[in-house]
Amino acid sequence: MSAAIVTVPAMDHWNEIRKLIEGRHAERLTEQLVALGGEARKQVAARLPELLKELRGRFDRWDRDLVDYAVVLRVAGAATLGGAAAVASWLYRRDYAPQWAGPDNDVDLVLTVLADRPAAWRADLAERLVLRTRVADDRGMALALALLRRTGITPPPHDVLVAGWANGSPSRLGDDPLLDHLLPRLFEAEGVGRVLQWDNAPDAGWLGALLDLADAGRVEREALIVGCLRRFLRGGTPIDLRFFVRLHEALDPSPAEVAGHARDYLRLLPAAPGPVADLAVKRLRALAPQSGGTPAEGTGSADMRATGGLSADDLAEAWESLLFRAERKLVRAGLSWLRASVRRSPELADAVAAPLARAFAADSAELQEMAVEVALAHVGGMGEESRAVIREAVELLPPGLGRQAALAFDGGTVADAAPAYVPPPLPPAPERAGALEPPPGSxxxxxxxxxxxxxxxxxxxxxxxxxxxxxxxxxxxxxxxxxxxxxxxxxxxxxxxxxxxxxxxxxxxxxxxxxxxxxxxxxxxxxxxxxxxxxxxxxxxxxxxxxxxxxxxxxxxxxxxxxxxxxxxxxxxxxxxxxxxxxxxxxxxxxxxxxxxxxxxxxxxxxxxxxxxxxxxxxxxxxxxxAWTCPEPAVAMEWRCGNAGPEHDWHDRGHDHNVRLTPTCAGGRTGLPLVDLMLGGVEERTEAEHVAWWPATLPAHREVAAAHLAPYVLIRYWDASWVGPAQALAVARSEGPAGAAFALLLARVLGDPQMPESLEVLLEVAARGELPAREMGRQVGLLLATGEVRMIDMVAALESAARQGAHAQVWEIAAAALPVLLPPEGERPRNGLGGFVALAASAAEWCGARGEIAEVRAMAARKGNSGLLREVRRLHDHLTAAPGRAMGQER
Known part of the structure; x- marks a missing residue:
């Protein structure tokens, strides 16, 4: 600012100020306003509402031209209006500061014209501006923060202010006058977590800045760790807590730092969001080596925590909290922690009884088996009271596991085996054809x-x-x-x-x-x-x-x-x-x-x-x-994916948008050109205006009609499909052999969640005994392997068909699809494959299928205990079981 400022004479000040406002010369206007005396400022303040009304009359309130006056009007009002309340209201009038106008770009100018106001007045304005903010990126946030830094007052308790502070740049955070005031509130104010949810770089942003301050000693590590713990204990959604989880893990508290707050970490296990509970497990397990035995006589839980350990009661509380969780990952983590601890310290056997009894009620057979395995391994170290706890929980186990536990613990009620599910018979198929309405008669x-x-x-x-x-x-x-x-x-x-x-x-x-x-x-x-x-x-x-x-x-x-x-x-x-x-x-x-x-x-x-x-x-x-006899052309289907050859290994591929289907027809020559074209002229995708009509042109040649549709089966245009259940039903009600093309058509529409009526088509074809189930299974496998159909959708559709009477057909489909879907040794299975195998096992049980499948046998022999392997072994056990032996019955 120039030192040589000439005071404007009182008689001329308004005209000069008005010209600068109408010309939108913000810098010159600021210089003139600073130079005004007290009386002149009052006169300008009195004329401003009139000018604003005049400007508002010139433009629509949403016109950018009116918004462009915002800077000069705000500066003029800030410099001349008398009370802090009046200035706060003027600065954010809707007339020239709508929400969509963007962030303030005049903060420095406003601060300049406010510089000569009394300190108490500016502090009053700062507090008023803070309390007016409603969201972290509110238009008044930048000015409110700047005034707080200039005045040095203690910021008023307002969560939005803290979120707005966090929404700003953390550069030179250590020199920010607001740091000592607002940092403790960073862990308390609502909205901060959402503002910082994407801040995840340990060398940049707020995460990096706070870590640097902790390393430099400007902020105590203990304060940040305790702040995170306080925030976790306050609760919130995973999004609200995401940044604080990252900060806590970046700080990487040592066992010594965790030990003093072990009770707080324990309090997080029962109900905190999964990521928070997960980090609590990690930190508490790090204390386990210091808790190798039970407390010495006369030493309580508090003493154990003071020395950096966890008592048996603490461990039991932690395990029971985790085994009560709905997330299988946390339940598995709790069981793993429990198993490792009791192996290292067998004297903890009594402490594990109550948590194990809780685990008996898990909704996962894998977790129930883990719990029973641990209980059986340590039954000898349990007292009678603990054994009684286990006996009471035996009825929560499935019959097979229940019998094992009851035998080892000398009693317990074994649950009755669930009655075998008996699917209903297939519903009868409707009439294949009805009469067509006659042509118009006039x-x-x-x-x-x-x-x-x-x-x-x-x-x-x-x-x-x-x-x-x-x-x-x-x-x-x-x-x-x-x-x-x-x-x-x-x-x-x-x-x-x-x-x-x-x-x-x-x-x-x-x-x-x-x-x-x-x-x-x-x-x-x-x-x-x-x-x-x-x-x-x-x-x-x-x-x-x-x-x-x-x-x-x-x-x-x-x-x-x-x-x-x-x-x-x-x-x-x-x-x-x-x-x-x-x-x-x-x-x-x-x-x-x-x-x-x-x-x-x-x-x-x-x-x-x-x-x-x-x-x-x-x-x-x-x-x-x-002399006419129905020709029988041979139809073949070939899949190609990208530039690779047909039928190549797609186990390591995701969704390939270059999948092509190439149907071919051969034979059936009649000498009639259009008939021969229809029976032998299947082409790759061409212009097709009347795809929906095609099945009616070949009602006696089902497989040929499906072959003509095949190149269009995978086409999607926005949310619409060229071929859907209506065409599938029309082909299904046609006559003639059913092979790969018809199987592909049925499989594709069945796996589309937007075509639920496709299920009725499958049931109708199955009821007529015309379903090419084995060939359909192969096409299902190829559709899933190329990503053209989602596993979850296909499993849902097939399960619904099985439960409506098509269980034998669903088993044939699944049996033919498994060799295509089961991954070779060393390759990751596709998402949802475990559900597909589980459905196959259920369908095999319902229809009493027997007969070994080489790919299933090979995978069942692999090491591991994943859910997929468990279902593969269940299927293999059923297929190779002796006739008359029910699944789950001990050999």
Missing amino acids: PAELARLTSQDGGRTWQAWERLLAGFVTLAGRDPDGVAAALRPQRLDWASWTYQEESWRRADQWLQGAVLSLSGAAPKRRVWLDLLPTSRVAAPDLLLLHRAAEILRAVEEGGLPPLLLATPTHDTGHVAAAELVRRLEVLEAAGVKPLAADFQQALLRLPRTPDPEAAGRAARLTSAAGRVLA
Whole structure:
């Protein structure tokens, strides 16, 4: 600040101040305000509300231009308003300081104009500003902290202030005048933990600064350790305590530092959040070497803590607290501590009785076995009272362990074995097919179907197509009038496209041609796509295109052959023969694509009567129908992941977004081009507008229909799927062999938690005896191995299926998936694999499966006692048990 400041004459001061405010010259305004005398300041203060009202009238209150006046208005008010309360209110008016305006950038200027205020006045303002803050990053926090540092007063007790202090930079923390005032409150104020939750670098931030101060002696280590303990004892969420856990562990208290506070650490074990209880266990166990024996006669618990040890009572309290916890990790830690201590000091056997009795009620078989193992190992060192405690808890154990404990402790009530679970039978499968609603019978009905549902489902499309052909042949003018587009310019723009890849475009063209409004003719020569279109879509487009051609050439047949009679897409053989008889009687040839689609829709079950009638047909189409036999193409599936070859080892891979499925079909050549394309033309992903309709084009060829869907099964677009339960159900109700493609389709939708109705599809297929369970198991394994399906979701779906009667099928699925999923020696298992194996074991028990699986046998022989290995051994024991021996029965 320049020393040569000229006092502004009283008569001119307001105009000059106003100009500086309106020009937003904050630095010059500060100089002028400092130079004002007392009377002049009063005059400026009196005019400020009027100016603020004028500025507010110029701009919307949320306009950035008004917010940009905040600095000069705040500085002017801080310099001229009289009372501390008035200044505090002025500084944070909503008019020019909304919350979204960002942090204050005028703290130095405000401090400059406040410098000549009396110390008591500034202390009053500082306290008022502190108490106005509501969150750690409040707009007034920086100024409040700066005033506290300038005035040197004791900060008022306000948790938000401490959180705001912690929210600032800890650089030069040792020189901060607030350190001695606020550091003790750092461990008490609510909100500090959330502010510091991401501070985790021991050489930076608050964690590093506090450690440096402790190393330099500026802050006592004892104060920080005790502060952390006090904070832990106050309680809080794991997020609230995260920073203090890091600080405590970075301080790494020695056993001598812990010993004086052993009682506080013990108090943390029963209910503190897991990370806090975990560090307490760690520190208390470090005292164990000093507690090798029971106290000498006449020495109490307090004396033991004073000498750095823990008494037997302390240890018993610690173990019981840990074994009461819900977290298995802590229960396991408590049992491990207990086992190690009693091995080192057998005289502690009586102290472990009550904690072990608590562990008998654990919800983990592994923990119960550990507890029984320790109890059996030290039964000889227990007195009668301790043995009685164990006997009373025997009933908490499962029958097998209960019998062992009761035998060793001379009594105890052994729990009855739980009755074996008997899954219900499979629910009966619903009817495979129902009748399809007939086509519209009038132009008006045809128009209603077009506006309501035409083209959105395959059923509506087939009815629409059949109705259009029949009605247009009888009443072309009526159909043209009913379906005439309201805006021909909008309807005809589609003729400018490179090709028509949607079926409704071709029907729209047929309507325009029927009404004489089509801008072009013979578009089937140019607009029918020839590449990058999936075979089922190409068949649909050919059918629609030949109808447009027939309209233009006046060759519409009286009816279509391929219109389904059933909601599976089938055309009854007798009805197809009848339709051909109608065409022969009218002397009309059937449309080529329509006839080939009709052949693909014939049921696999022979109809002798229809066959006899077909033999009497005289047309070329009739002769083809009479000689028709259902082709049986061979379908194969190949998985590829990234650049690797097929079926390679994915045990060490996570989710690979380059997974590809390549289905192939071979054989079944008929000489009919579209039929052969459908039965042998499965391609990798191409443009597919009508995926949901595909199963209805191949109702007698289930595996081929699934193969056409396979490249799209893994596609996800946002939260939507190209292939879902509706397509799976349609394929399931089709006829024909079921192999890898159908198994993949079922497995993928079953493992999707957003498709719960997929379970009903699986149960229906299982009830019909058509489930390719072994092949489905292999596909389940591959889906899980590539990360395309989450283990937890697949386990949940399969368990639900098993409990609804499909337990035998679920076992077959699991048995085929395990060789794919069980990791080779030395590799980590996938997350959730233990749950999958547990489900497999349960399903095997429910259906009485027997027969060794090599991969299960090899893994069961490995060393270890993890939950996964326990379930693998349980499965192996059941599969290799002698007939008639129940699981869990002693050999």
